[in-house]
Amino acid sequence: MTTGLGEMRARKSAFRRATANVVTAALFGLVGALTLLPSPAKAWWNDDWSLRKKITIDASASGANITDPIGTTPVLIRLHVGNFRFASAKDDGSDLRFVAGDDKTPLKHHIEKYDSLLGEALVWVAVPNVQAGAKSDIWLYSGNKKAVATGDAKGTYDPETLLVYHFNERGTPSLDSSVWANNAQSVAQPAEGAIIGTGLRLDGNTALTLPASPSLALPANSALTWAAWIKPAALQPNAALYSRRDAAAANGLIIGLDNGAPFVEVTTAGTVQRSGAGAPIAPGSWHQLAVVANNGQIALYLDGNPYASVAAALPALNTTALVGGDTPTAVAAPAAPPSAPQPDAPAAPGADGGAADAAPAAPVAVAAMAGFVGDIDELQIAKIARPAGFIRFAAVGQGPDQAKLVSFSVDEQTASWLSGYFAVILKSVTLDGWVVIGILVIMAALSWVVMVDRVRYLSKQSKANDYFMKRFREVATDLTVLDRGEEGEAAPLGAGFTEADTMAMRGSSLYRIYHIGAGEIRHRFAKNGARAPVLSATSIAAIRAALDSGVVKEMQKLNRLMVVLTIAISGGPFLGLLGTVVGVMITFAAIAASGDVNVNAIAPGIAAALVATVAGLGVAIPALFGYNYLISRIKELTNDIQVFVDEFVTKMAEFYDADRDRPDPVGHRTAAE
Structure with missing residues (x-):
């Protein structure tokens, strides 16, 4: 009997050893699996930030497919709960930092909107030398509660950018985010739910007045780039979206829509030239409209694609401009044909003794166009002609197709193996x-x-x-x-039992x-x-x-x-x-x-x-x-x-x-x- 008990104890000991071996093997397997998890790259711009994320700007054929030159451009970064951990960043987003692809060079940026409660943010980042048909990477750093705000709206745009309105003000004139401080001179009604945060609502009667600052003055035949997102409320005949006229010189520049068809109209010394009409845009939908003037040619772009053009140079303009309205002006009337002389009536002598010359044509007053009715967002004006790739980049990067251009990778966490896909998934639950x-x-x-x-x-x-x-x-x-009885009872003696x-x-x-x-x-x-x-x-x-x-x-x-x-x-x-x-x-x-x-x-x-x-x-x-x-x-x-x-x-x-x-x-x- 003692031998049987010893055998049972030996089996139990062997079972325990086998269990310990299995547990040890499992632990080694777990450690090995952890070593295979995605780990953060060794390069890290600043260890004070606990999180970083790679953002890829894809202008190649697999992305936005932009083949024309782009250059340095501001990029709109949309953050939401699906691609950013708001809980790990500061409540005002002041710890956000953007670093170039080399993970060494900080990039200028500014925040248009940051709402950690709703999990929404709009950030503009100046990305240098974006190559057409290629991919560029930048890094987004966050997670530093001690960081101070370093947003720089003036530094986000190049000096050639004369005016940038985000229209995120309420009850105050629109503020210029460029270095030139061309703030608006009037207040307009904000429009919630625009294509980029808050926009501006135009009713056709009250226009937004832009200043006649020296930086916005246009010499004759100068270069210009004008761009904005628009959403017309209805099809209007000859509705002025942007108007700048000089009544004294009979010069003017009008950007508008004629029954939904965008146009650009130039008036030089009373002579009017307008771009050809294209396909109208549907009311209630957002579209990017851009005008580029350079070397006697004005091109009109719709959603980043060429739409129409007119062979004309910009006239000299140094007056105020209106957004969503127009002012009356005067243009030269055609000369009237000379009247036939009456029989037996002597002709009026001219200065040289001959017949008198025909009187010069007097300027004819032209009524102002109707004001644009609808919403507008993200108005930008530059004093250079932006390349076609730049226009296309802005249209894709700011519009509903931004996912083709801007993509986000997983979060990387400093000094922690718990990063990569699994960490991102868990933090999104x-x-x-x-x-x-x-x-x-x-x-x-x-x-x-x-x-x-x-x-x-x-x-x-x-x-x-x-x-x-x-x-x-x-x-x-x-x-x-x-x-031997039941458990708890005294075992009866006998039969050699222990x-x-x-x-x-x-x-x-x-x-x-x-x-x-x-x-x-x-x-x-x-x-x-x-x-x-x-x-x-x-x-x-x-x-x-x-x-x-x-x-x-x-x-x-x-x-x-x-x-x-x-x-x-x-x-x-x-x-x-x-x-x-x-x-x-x-x-x-x-x-x-x-x-x-x-x-x-x-x-x-x-x-x-x-x-x-x-x-x-x-x-x-x-x-x-x-x-x-x-x-x-x-x-x-x-x-x-x-x-x-x-x-x-x-x-x-x-x-x-x-x-x-x-x-x-x-x-x-x-x-x-």
């Missing part, structure tokens, strides 16, 4: 997703506790059953000789069933007195029924808590799916609210929503494997119990048959004794 994941974590913990508990219990039962069956098969004549043997057997489910049968046999023999121990068929059937009740209880013990695993298997994926569906709904709702529809806005939210499904599968898959393994072990132990009951009943019928000769009717001892 919404509150509802974390609630579902929390429930799934609890389910996973419960399922693992159940699996560990059941494995230990079944292993203990298997070893105890093996030990008990070895002793049971040594029984020769008396089936009750192995009965306390360790008794404890080993009491842990066996077979022993507990055997204890029921031994008790039933002993109960019936107590009524026989000195008579031989004999069991009738009815008694054997009754004892079999008692054994079956014990079998039911033992099977209940074996299957205890298994329902937790079935709940984890079936409920985990459905809970994860619920979290994913809710997360996707919230993501699309946020996109609809912000109006920024692109892959970069959708992808992080969708990926974060899928974390709930992954968590549900992470609960269900281990529970499924564990459940199948445990069920197979339970089935084996159940079969052992059924076999033991049959064997016990068979031996009971054999040992206590009425026809068997029993020399020792009182002692009930085994043949070994």
Whole structure:
């Protein structure tokens, strides 16, 4: 018996060593996996910032496909919850820094809008020497609570930029973001939800007045670039969007729309020239309109593409300008033909004694055009002719197709391995997703506790059953000789049992069933007195029924808590799916609210929503494997119990048959004794 106990202890020690080896291997595997996670590059502009993100400006064929020269240009960076971690940055965005692709050169930038509560930001960054047909990278740094604001609107634009209006003011004249400080001279109504933050609403009656500053003065035949985003409210005939006239010199420059068709009109000394009409633009839609004048040619661009042109040079203009209105002026009238002389009437003598010359034509007053009705946003004026690539870059980079030009990579975190895709996904999970994941974590913990508990219990039962069956098969004549009582009772003496043997057997489910049968046999023999121990068929059937009740209880013990695993298997994926569906709904709702529809806005939210499904599968898959393994072990132990009951009943019928000769009717001892 001592040898059997020692063998059992040796097996237990071997099991523990094997478990320790498995745990060690798992830890090494985990460390190895962590080394494969994306790690931040060694180059880091400043270690005081904890986060950085690469922004790619793609002008190649795979992106915006801009083939004309671009040069240095301001780039609009739209930040939202899908591509930026507002919780890690300062509430006012003053810790934002933009660094060139070499990760060494800081870039000038300024913030037009920053709302950490809504998770929206508009930032303009001066990117030098953007190459056409190629990709350029810049870095966005954030996550430094001690940083101070370094936004520089004046430095974001080159000196050739004369005027930049973002129209984000309320109740005050529009402020110029360029170095020339050409602020507006009147107040206009703001328009919420423009294509870039807040725009300006024009009603056709009240125009925005631009100053007649020396920097905005235009010499004759000068270069000019004018650009703005417009959204006409209706189709208007001859509506002036931008008007600058010099009545004294009969000069003027009008940019407007004629029944939806953009045009540019130049008046030089009373002579009017207008660009040809193209396809009209639909009311209620945003479009970028740009005018470039250079070397006697004026080109009109719509959404970055050539639209119309006129062979004319800009006249000299140094007056105020109007946005959304026009002023009357005068143009030269055509000379009237000389009237025919009357018969017999002498001709009027001229200065040289001849006939008098025709009188010069007097200027003819021209009524002002109607004011533009609609919204306008991001007005820019420069004193040079911007290249076509620059115009196209602005149209794509500021409009709804910005995702073709500007893309964001994952966040990188300094001094931490927890970065890359997985970190970005986790930080994009919404509150509802974390609630579902929390429930799934609890389910996973419960399922693992159940699996560990059941494995230990079944292993203990298997070893105890093996030990008990070895002793049971040594029984020769008396089936009750192995009965040591129930746990907690004092073990009866005899049969060479030690306390360790008794404890080993009491842990066996077979022993507990055997204890029921031994008790039933002993109960019936107590009524026989000195008579031989004999069991009738009815008694054997009754004892079999008692054994079956014990079998039911033992099977209940074996299957205890298994329902937790079935709940984890079936409920985990459905809970994860619920979290994913809710997360996707919230993501699309946020996109609809912000109006920024692109892959970069959708992808992080969708990926974060899928974390709930992954968590549900992470609960269900281990529970499924564990459940199948445990069920197979339970089935084996159940079969052992059924076999033991049959064997016990068979031996009971054999040992206590009425026809068997029993020399020792009182002692009930085994043949070994």
